[in-house]
Amino acid sequence: MDLIGKSVVHKSFGAGIITLLDSEFITVDFGEVIKKFQYPGVFNVFMVAEDDDVNIYIDEVIKMVEEEKVFKLKAEEEARERQKVRVRESNRTRTPKGGVSFRERSSSKANPRANIAFKCNFCDGGKSDHQVGYNGVCSDKTMHYNIVVERRSWCSSPDCACMQYSNGEISRKELDDLCSGDGFVCYESQMLRDWRALAGTHLHGDNKGKPRAIKNVQTNSLCVLTTRDPKHSEELRYIFAVFLVDETYEGGGRDEGYVSTESEFKLKLSPYEARSMRFWKYYRNESGGDVIKWGSGLYRYISDKQAAHILKDVAEIKKNTDDEQLADKFYKHFCTINGID
Numbered sequence: 001m002d003l004i005g006k007s008v009v010h011k012s013f014g015a016g017i018i019t020l021l022d023s024e025f026i027t028v029d030f031g032e033v034i035k036k037f038q039y040p041g042v043f044n045v046f047m048v049a050e051d052d053d054v055n056i057y058i059d060e061v062i063k064m065v066e067e068e069k070v071f072k073l074k075a076e077e078e079a080r081e082r083q084k085v086r087v088r089e090s091n092r093t094r095t096p097k098g099g100v101s102f103r104e105r106s107s108s109k110a111n112p113r114a115n116i117a118f119k120c121n122f123c124d125g126g127k128s129d130h131q132v133g134y135n136g137v138c139s140d141k142t143m144h145y146n147i148v149v150e151r152r153s154w155c156s157s158p159d160c161a162c163m164q165y166s167n168g169e170i171s172r173k174e175l176d177d178l179c180s181g182d183g184f185v186c187y188e189s190q191m192l193r194d195w196r197a198l199a200g201t202h203l204h205g206d207n208k209g210k211p212r213a214i215k216n217v218q219t220n221s222l223c224v225l226t227t228r229d230p231k232h233s234e235e236l237r238y239i240f241a242v243f244l245v246d247e248t249y250e251g252g253g254r255d256e257g258y259v260s261t262e263s264e265f266k267l268k269l270s271p272y273e274a275r276s277m278r279f280w281k282y283y284r285n286e287s288g289g290d291v292i293k294w295g296s297g298l299y300r301y302i303s304d305k306q307a308a309h310i311l312k313d314v315a316e317i318k319k320n321t322d323d324e325q326l327a328d329k330f331y332k333h334f335c336t337i338n339g340i341d
Contacts, residue, residue: 214257
């Protein structure tokens, strides 16, 4: 929801109009004075909107912020535990005098085949109790967040149909119709319908605007789809779907690379299940130590061991659900075909 121009009432300053909003602060013009407040915290006690729909929306934002605080505390606790484990492992794998460590020796052989994890903009199109979304156009609230707050490169582009709808150029029905059949408005809007993930284009540098290529991902590689909820920090990124690749196109040159599947080995997680599958539990940047940062690229390559760990935990989460047998079969199949003990 776009809050710019909405009427509010402050306990001390009276009636005003919202003139500016970002992820942390809100600016209100009270006529004789313009004030800047913490957002959404100011609405907890000191200010309310005149429109009930606006108040409902703000209550949802406040709830998300409070949930993020809880998630962050848990993530910090998990990070401390990981640090303890790393210290213990470091003590066991110190480099012998005049040589490399045993760990380095055992992992020195490169594996030409890689698995892949994608960074996906949050999309609640088609959201249900069984999936986070990623099957249709986003809700108006999520669309506003991606365009106005995060300023996603495609979402905020004049060529994007969602931006055209936001500007009043097309109707919501016209926007939704673009996703009917095989159509889509963005990569995310078709992910859990077509089970296809694309590499996108370079956003910076000499190759800006050129299609990205996907290297070393082959048939029987694992594809992991990840996202984070609006206003949530990167450390809370979670896995919402996995699939076994049976079609891959390297790309580069004129077209971006992609991976997809038509096999039975594909699983989507419910919102509840997904938020317990934190991506950074399984993956760490090759350089940067404890720094949790994805950066501008849309994908990361992951090892067979990391991929198997993810599938093992998905199988555990799916116990006592309709997907239990498939999840267990998926995990065992991946380990078998890739020679993982």
